[in-house]
Amino acid sequence: MPKFKGKSIVSLKDMEKKEILHLMKKAEEVKSGKLTQVLKGKVIASLFFEPSTRTRLSFESAVLGQGGSVFGFADPGASSAKKGETLSDTIKNVMGYCDAIVMRHFIEGAARRASEISSVPVVNGGDGANQHPTQTFLDLFTMLEKKGSLDGKVIGMMGDLKYGRTIHSLAMALTHFDVKLHFISPKELNIPDHYYDYLKAKKIEYVHSTLESCGKELDFLYCTRIQKERFYDPMEYEKVAGSYKIDKTSLEYLKPDTFIMHPLPRVDEIAVDVDDDPRAVYFEQAHNGVPVRAALLGLVTGTI
């Protein structure tokens, strides 16, 4: 059985397949109620140096729902970082107050640094444009829940593949499985080169496609938002953004059992009237953040 107790969760690159699958199993047990009160007596610090809604709230819900307690800040303005305290010093303090730290930071590598300093496990809730491992765990959990297995599955990743950390983490995680990836994005927002290297090294088949050309092949369509500020020229944004939106018309490109996922928040990349389609699972996906994060904290604090 994989050993999680005391382990920091920083990047998908540190996770072996058996660890991911063990986490999935435990998350399923939490979700079904087989495991309860998995964080009883545990104190979790929630340090959000960057705003978050779903990640922070689902972590807090996970802790409170499983008998633990949580403290921290949701805005760095409320922390000593505002006074110029280094991240290292903040971690050295907080680790004395809790059993695990959940942290989101706008600086890439902040979670890795924190994990090296901290005597308690650090769970990365997103570090800049780098990694967002717990989002990936809930993405995988949702995929497994919907299809039972990931081997042989075809996944389309659409939108901003360059800056989207959820895409980066998910692509790395999927290399543990026998999958095929379709990248659907404007060329300005292609996934960074080193991910191609990573996928090649892991022998994962990937292609650049359009939704029209690959939709009937997809088991999952994972959408992300294209942000206007990523484009120097607003006209360029207007030109490309429309091609990466899902509405009732584009649903026709998909199979009857292609599930539509999104890490949220969405703005207008998925039309609201798609929400009622049985293939739209993004809210269910967000809700899965609670059992997955509860199971992960239970594992790293040693209660599971």
Place this chain on the structure above:
Amino acid sequence: MPDNKQYKVFKIEQGTVIDHIPSPRGLAVFRLLSKNNNSLISIGLNFDSKTVGKKDLIKFEGKIISKKETDKIALIAPEATINIIKDFKVIEKRHIDIPSDIHGIIRCLNPNCITNIEKIDTIFKVVEKKPVKVMCHYCERTAEVKPDMIDKE
């Protein structure tokens, strides 16, 4: 026995000869090693070479380069050879190895990496050897090593 060979760059009595640096990387290697270095330095550029086409050459009179300096050379000119000279003779041929991990020496090019925000020694994993590509241990960005990434201290 008299040595009749004609040298385009002076022979040195004692010190280090870095040879087979693929042109035009000689000056970049020189810049890496020249800080706080008061030894007599001769540089030859664009020699014909059977192995690397055009090569550059640097001779440091009286200076034996360190392991750390050898590691720096490995990052931008892994093809180079290093000879340590004593009494005009080669006493050691130093092999250039690209380490699997690099501690310090290079800085991360990502301005939003924690190593450029807080005072932390950098750590890189070498992911490719020719050309040398490294991945930052902290922000996980991969980059081909360029001379301006290398610490000149």
